[in-house]
Amino acid sequence: MKQTWKPTHTRKKEVLKALGIFQRATAEHLWRMLRPGDSHDRITRDTLNALKDDGKVRVETRLESNHQLWVLTERGHKEAKQLLPGNVRVSSLRKLEFDDDGEPITGEGYDEHAAAVTMTAAVLTGAGYGTPLSWQTEIAHRLPYGYTQYADLTMRAPDAGVPAMLLEVDRVNEPVDDLVAKLRRYTDWFELLAPKADKDRERVARAFGGARVHDLRLWSRIYPATGREGYVPVAFVFTGKTKAQRASRMRRLEQDARTYFAGTEYAGGGITAVDYHQAVPVVVTELERITADPDGAAGKVWRRLGRNEWQTLTEALDNPDGDRLYVVQAEQARKRQKEREAAAREAQRPVCRRCGAKFTDDRWDSIRHHPAQQHRELCEPCLHEHWEQVQAEQAARRQAEEAAAREAAEADAKKGRGLFGRRR
Structure with a gap:
């Protein structure tokens, strides 16, 4: 279909x-950001020219790449303020300046890093990943030792599975x-306590591990919960030089920064899961890789430091070897421990001296709880059989004794009758 x-x-409002x-952008930047579905940036350039005719934007300079760099005029800056929500920081106005001859001064200070x-x-x-409103630039993270770490970009895209992310752009x-x-300074900042947070509670929470400690820290008051283990993720975007x-x-970077992103081992044998709760998830990518991929930044163009494969951003930020694996492995470890304990207990289970059968749990408990009972060497069936035999023998003896007594009584009676008969 023809566009x-x-x-x-x-x-125009976009x-x-x-x-x-x-503050400043080329037509290509605005096209990729606002209308990536367009086949090229022509309509974006037309929109900029229309806004220029309206007196709302102007060309500040032309970059080495031959792209025009656009900025807002005072009129456009006022309108942008009205269009943007109150909680969004509006960049400062790039005022048009003139030299002594009354000629406009070409804008300076916009280097390749800013581009x-x-x-x-x-x-x-x-x-x-969000909208233009999802972004902020040069956000300050102040540290108690007098240093302020500025993030090139901060992104909030909860609908895309990334509630917050800090980005650093490096041109090699x-x-x-x-x-x-x-990364060290970001880690220091993530570990700062929130105002009025209880230090003792923080120490206890840290000792027990898990996510509870983050509720006591400053970053959780400023950034939303990540929905994953660890601190707010940091992305390094590389561009320039050679592949x-x-x-x-x-x-x-992966070798030298491992202490900040690698996480720690969980205690317990057979546990390979990693505790990422006190770690910074770090992902890397390249602008050249993103622009070459058909899916762009939504493709498998991200790599989590500590892994080898290239993944989508949400896959790279996910922790399949973290808490989810720990829950499975901990349950398996508990099951194996129970099996070992059961095997050890089974090895100690008594065997009936008469029939060779193993004691039932009830019979075993009985001889443990009543150590003075007789015939502890017999299992329950053999014990019943023994007592039945004893009772049968006792009954037989009683019957024999009773029969003998009857016979003796009858014999005595016969003797008595014989004597009386002779006397008559």
Whole structure:
């Protein structure tokens, strides 16, 4: 079906709101973010030009890639403020400045890193991870030792299975040690106690493990529950240089930052599940990999550090080797322990000295609870048989004694009758 290249009121509002959040963007950024279903960015460019005619946007500069960089005018900035919800932070206005000759000064300060940050938000939004309103840039995470860790992006996309995620964009130009330091500082921030939180309760909760400790920490007051074990996930999005250089960088980050994402072992034999409750889930991807995949950011373009396979984002954030596996393995361990205890108990079960049969539980309990009872070596049936035999023997003896007594009495009676008969 042929697309109609006509800017609409809805599309204009979308562009104004997106620029209100991200401040500066190219037509490609806005196309991938707002209308990924379009076959290319032509209608987005037409929309920008229509807004330019309305005096609401302007071209600030042209990038090395030859893309035009668009920003809001004062009029467009005011309208964007009205369109955006009150809880969304609106970016500052990029005012048009002039030189001494009255010529507009070309915008500066928008480097390739900023372009990669906006592109990251664009491809994720286009893949269904939230909307432009789901994003915030340069969110501060203040630490008690005087450092503030800023996240390039924060995303909230609960409908896509990612309630919150922090993103760092790297153009393969920062030392890996700096990336590891970011994870260390994020971990420090995640472990901060919430105001008025009970330190003793936090220590107890930490000792027992599990998710209860997070209720006492600052991050749970700012970000929504993740729905998974661990802290808010952190994503590193790499771009630039060569594929081999990006792959090498991901491997080095994985090696050096393991202490922050690897989790800890659960206690108990036979348990291979990992306790991720005090760990930062870290995923990595590449902008080049995302844009080359037919499914974009919704495809298998994410890798969880500590794993080898590429997965979808929700698969990468999931913990099949975490609590769910622990519940199964712990139950299996309890079952095996019961079996071992049962086997050990069975090995001690007494055997009847008469018939060789093993004692029943009731018979075994009986001889344990009544150690003075007779015939402890006999099982229940043999014991009954023994007592029946004893009773039969006793009855036979009584009968024999009674018969003997009767015979003696009869003999005495006969003797008596004989004497009296002779006297008569």
